[in-house]
Amino acid sequence: MKKIKWSSILLTMCALAVVIGIASLTVRGKKTKEKLVLGDWYRQWSESLSFTLYDDGTANIAGTDRMGKWSLVNDDQLILTDADGKATILKIEGIDADNMEVREIVDGQESEKAVTFWHTAEGAQTIRVKGYH
Structure with missing residues (x-):
């Protein structure tokens, strides 16, 4: 027993x-x-900073002079909202410590072409083969 x-x-x-x-x-x-998702992000082939995401939910978005906001929805949609309330929705296809592959969603439609963002300007100049990064 x-x-x-x-x-x-x-x-x-x-x-x-x-x-x-x-x-x-x-x-x-x-x-x-x-x-x-936190930190600086450079669009593939660009040496200019696209946006910076801070842990308090604020965002510095290129082309704007005031702080915006960011949020992560459903664990795969990064929403960037500038100070004027204009939102950009990026569906995260993949993310790691170096880069993030996204598709922009406009009027509910996901773009056909994915865009890669990198944490560094040097990384953004790197050739990336899908599946190897």
């Missing part, structure tokens, strides 16, 4: 550890994406 109780307890503890581990990875993934 004791063996059955200990094995049941051990089995329950293992199941609980697996559930906690999966939940932890899910939460980390969301936080990681939010952290990955």
